Amino acid sequence: MAIRFEDQNEDLRRIVLSGRLDTAGSEEIARQFAELTRSSKGVVVYLSEVKFLSSMAISMLVKGAKAVEAMGGRLALHVAENEVIIRTLEATGVNELIPTFEDAQHAEKAVLK
Amino acid sequence: MPPPAAQSPAALTIRADTWDARRASGWLESAALAQNVPLEQIVRLDHCLDETLANVIRHGGPTALSSPVHLQFGVRRSPGACTAELSVSDAGVAFDPSKFVAVAPHPASLADATPGGLGLLLIRNFSDQLSYNHSQGRNHLTITVRWVEES
Numbered sequence: 633m634a635i636r637f638e639d640q641n642e643d644l645r646r647i648v649l650s651g652r653l654d655t656a657g658s659e660e661i662a663r664q665f666a667e668l669t670r671s672s673k674g675v676v677v678y679l680s681e682v683k684f685l686s687s688m689a690i691s692m693l694v695k696g697a698k699a700v701e702a703m704g705g706r707l708a709l710h711v712a713e714n715e716v717i718i719r720t721l722e723a724t725g726v727n728e729l730i731p732t733f734e735d736a737q738h739a740e741k742a743v744l745k
Numbered sequence: 746m747p748p749p750a751a752q753s754p755a756a757l758t759i760r761a762d763t764w765d766a767r768r769a770s771g772w773l774e775s776a777a778l779a780q781n782v783p784l785e786q787i788v789r790l791d792h793c794l795d796e797t798l799a800n801v802i803r804h805g806g807p808t809a810l811s812s813p814v815h816l817q818f819g820v821r822r823s824p825g826a827c828t829a830e831l832s833v834s835d836a837g838v839a840f841d842p843s844k845f846v847a848v849a850p851h852p853a854s855l856a857d858a859t860p861g862g863l864g865l866l867l868i869r870n871f872s873d874q875l876s877y878n879h880s881q882g883r884n885h886l887t888i889t890v891r892w893v894e895e896s
Binding site for chain 2: 694723728729
């Protein structure tokens with residue numbers, strides 16, 4: 633699994649996750665993800681390259697979304713057409729808590745103030 | 746009617762830690778592919794395995810962490826129906842996931858969301874059946890997925 637990010641500008645941060653976010657993989661990146669979501673920017677988390685999403689990874693996303701909101705920002709998920717990830721998010725109802733988009737531009741538009 | 750054709754089950758013993766859980770995932774994938782289980786069903790079982798082992802590691806207690814976890818995987822095929830069963834046996838605190846499947850409804854808002862219980866939701870969602878018993882100091886959970894094979 634891998635985590636990388638880029639700040640498009642003062643208003644938008646992109647966090648790209650990839651690989652297998654099973655329990656072990658989620659533990660590896662949780663600290664960095666938490667640091668990246670202590671931000672008042674709009675944050676889009678790209679999940680299109682993720683092959684597996686565990687409950688620990690989903691908890692990480694929820695905590696991140698709460699952290700961004702607490703700082704006055706917004707967080708959205710980009711899932712493209714990744715059916716495994718979409719099904720996993722739907723199973724837990726997290727797609728109804730965190731704005732989730734198949735289209736990246738829509739995701740970025742949703743988090744910009 | 747002939748009984749369903751069953752191949753010899755595959756077995757693996759691991760430690761109760763996250764790295765061996767990942768090793769178990771690789772074993773499951775190999776065993777399932779060797780028995781021509783469709784990828785979609787392997788993904789379902791893989792989620793169930795990861796979440797089950799995570800529960801053992803997080804909530805099973807000291808005995809769970811110091812005792813081996815036994816895994817077994819097998820496939821049965823009969824005309825019109827296929828079944829794959831993954832069994833997980835651990836020495837942790839007695840816990841029946843099948844009793845906890847009707848968990849609380851999804852939270853209404855992000856503020857109401859709590860991190861607990863998501864793993865059980867996933868196990869329920871990705872499995873077709875859960876069977877549990879506790880004997881000789883061990884939890885025995887069998888996770889079943891079913892599918893129809895195209896002829």
